[in-house]
Amino acid sequence: MTESTAPETGTPSGATGNRKPTPNGTTPEPVDTSATETSAAEPTAAATTADGASVETGEAGTAAATTPPRKRAARSPRTTTSRARSTANPSNETPAPDAAGEPSASAEQPGSVSIPQARHAAPDEVDSAAPADVEDAPGDTVDGDEVGSAATPVQGGGGVVDDGAERPVVLRLTDVVKTFPGVRALDGVQLEVRAGEVHCLLGQNGAGKSTLIKVLSGAHQPDSGVVEWLGEQVRFANPQAANKAGIATIYQELDLVDDLSIGENAFLGHEPKVAGFVKRGTINRRTREILTRLGHGEIAPNRMVRTLPAAGKQVVSMARALSHEARLIIMDEPSAVLAHDEVENLFRIIRELTAQGIAVIYISHRLEEIREIGDRVTVLKDGRTTAASLPARTTPTRDLVSRMTGRSIEYVFPTRVNAPTEPEELLRVEGLGRAGEFDDISLTVGKGEIVGIAGLVGSGRSELLETIFGARQPEQGRIYVKGKALRPGAVGAAVRAGLGMAPEERKAQALLLGEPIYRNMTLSTFSKIAKFGFTDTGKEREEAMKVADQLELRPRDVRRPVRTLSGGNQQKVVVGRWLLGDTDLLLLDEPTRGVDVGARAELYQVIHALAAQGVGVLLVSSEVPEVLGLSDRVLVMREGRMVRHARAEELDEETVLDLVMAGSLMEGAPA
Known part of the structure; x- marks a missing residue:
């Protein structure tokens, strides 16, 4: 990361002025720890191990139980067919490399992990x-x-x-x-x-x-x-000391070396050696044993990591943790880049780990997970x-x-009010298609209307938005904005026509992470703010502050580098950029991905406010409750085709999930 x-x-410490009341009118208070007894007595001595871990001994240091915990039976997976309304952003930090040195000897079978x-x-x-x-x-x-x-x-x-x-x-x-x-x-x-x-x-x-x-x-x-x-x-x-003590961390942005094999990544920094030479055969054998424990014995340890999908790379990160004989694995937003079936496999692996006595700290914004x-x-x-x-x-x-x-949760997912019934048409797409991505897509978006697109990753939904915005060239079909044909494959033409877009990968596609907030906000209107071709920093900051106040950006200091913001506030910067221009239609691709519940609620309010001002919104989301809760109309995509079009109130979560995952293709009527 x-x-x-x-x-x-x-x-x-002590700042409580901004807390908002809960549904029953009270203010949430920090957990009361007055009754909690600390098990560690005052230390009587301290020592630092060779691993770098400072161990303080006292009564707590002699309290370790000598009997291993009772073995637990693994729970079979539960099947879920719905997603909670509230989901979520991980930090952008790169962990230190794994510890160097040999793994400790063990009398257990290869690949086994002793229970602490x-x-x-x-x-x-x-x-x-x-x-x-x-x-x-x-x-x-x-x-x-x-x-x-x-x-x-x-x-x-x-x-x-x-x-x-x-x-x-x-x-x-x-x-x-x-x-x-x-x-x-x-x-x-x-x-x-x-x-x-x-x-x-x-x-x-x-x-x-x-x-x-x-x-x-x-x-x-x-x-x-x-x-x-x-x-x-x-x-x-x-981090090396924590690793050797048995604590492993798997970050959302995995710290793997693409040009090394799975086995080499699993034992990176603590490779088994003889006379200074790495024992590759031992690495591959032990890696295969660990992969088998994780339920993926079919994966070849000598396969290059760069050839693996995101889910496969997570398996490699878990294998690395087990190669250190981890007793606690910390997983930071592990499902953020996974498809639905890959998440189920992740959960199966986690159950395998916990059945072996390994503890897992699971960090996620997705309440259903x-x-x-x-x-x-x-x-x-x-x-x-x-x-x-x-x-x-x-x-x-x-x-x-x-x-x-x-x-309250009602604030987190607000109710849509005064939705237009027959809005003036802003966007019309007729028979749009790109080979291998989507085919024969037709839809409309009206003034002040929110239209949501539901579909799995790979259904063509993101590619459709990028094509409408001009980032991709369509092979067939036409796009009309306010009744005028839009030149395809030209982002500049789309922006001049009043279109704006917040892409799925905001950090890679929409933000200059090293630049200040004000510069990121004024990118699309820079020519209007500049004087005689020269930047007007004061004007940039002034305009950016207006949007920062409108969107309740935190912190308000628009001089800060945008990389220092949380995911939700970074998304506000991307959306705010288009508020400075003459944007009539906003395309939002996964607008709340990696965003926590509170910031998500604020983004929902922003989207509703834009629609109330007459801005049309076409959004894509993997979260079905989000699509149903935000949208006036819903389009369902599967395998590049539009399979359903209906008013949001005519659909429920189970129906949409069936359509995007297992339902049969149906003729989709033009929107």
Whole structure:
């Protein structure tokens, strides 16, 4: 991932003025940790290992259990046919290389992973904060007390715990603080992760998730607080130390070397050697064993990584983690670039890992994924823990959203009002096609109308938007804007005709990451702002500030490099660019991809406001609830063809999913 020049933003300690009320009129407060007992006593001695991990010994250092945890049975996958309305942005940082050196010897079979002998937490050591209106169910915690009998099996995303068995705590954070100049990124964070569980981490961009990952992975050291790993208080001096201790991190933008093989990537930095020579046969054999454990024994270890799809590269990253004998794997937005079937395979692999006792911290903005795979959820807001260890499957969505944003879920997905019934036509597409991408597409978009396109990745939806905008040359068909034929394959002609576009890959296609916000906002109107061919920086900043205020850009300082912004605010910059021009029709491709729930709600409000001003919107989204909730009309694409066109209220999520994934092709009427 690309290293950001500015730390993740948070709210200074004690800042509560901007919190918004929850549905019941109260303001979400940080989790109450007053009743939580810290298991680590004051350290009596400290030592630094050769790996760079500073281990503080005391009572906590001698509390490790000698009996391994009871083995758990893996839970069979649940099938979901719907997506939650709220989903989500990862940080842009590149992790340090893997540690150098030999893997430790083990008496276990090759490729096996020993289950950590961690201290078993006493029942009164964990105080889980749950919203007051969480429905009581077995396994729920309300005000720190578990609902239901301790002998009742607790089923979570990772597996099923044996009756009466308690998974040992492998990681505990108590009052962890991390500050940067002017920013308190972590402000007393609490976190507890147990062996063999999937512990989900929720929070808006800027909530502190990225900083927390870096603390756990050794890239940052906390200013204060306690980090306990396998029953001992530790401070990892660097990522290599965390790796050797058994903590591996898989970032969204994978740190793999495309020109090396799968096996070489899996053991990069700790290759088995004899007399200084790398044992490639051993690498391939051990890699195949690990891939088999992950359910992908068919993949050849000598295959080059560059030939793999995104899902395959994630498997390689997991294999690398297991090559370090990881006991905790942190996954940062692992599903962001995966198709639906690839996500199901990812979940299957995660279940395999947790069945072996490996803990997983799963970071995602997609609430439906957390329901599917998670055991417990911890929520961060402004660097604070606002809810700890909630049951992932039974905690109401409204409570998770309010803990993340301080707002009700109704605000997150607003109701469309005053939608036009017979709008004036802005765009007409007739019989548009490109070989191998889409064929015979016809549609219209009216003034002030929002038209959504639903379809899987590869259905031709993104290519269609790019063709309308002139970034691709159509092979057949015509495009009309306000009744006039648009010259195909010419972006300049499209912009002059009043079209604007926010592409799916905003960082690669729409933003100059090293340039300030104001320069990115004025790209499409630069010729109007410049004086005699020279830049007018003052005018650029003035115009950009108007849009920043209108879109509630955070922070408002338009002189900051755009790369320092969160995903949601970067998307606001892209949309704001077109607000400075005479844009009549806005094309939005995955407008909320990688955007947290709070920023997503703000983007929804922006889209509605633009439509209310008469701007036509044609949007593409992988999230069916988003398409149905935002749009006046919905077009469904499958395998490059338009298979359905209807008013949004005439469709439901199940129908659309059936059409895009498994339904038979139907004749699509022109829109």
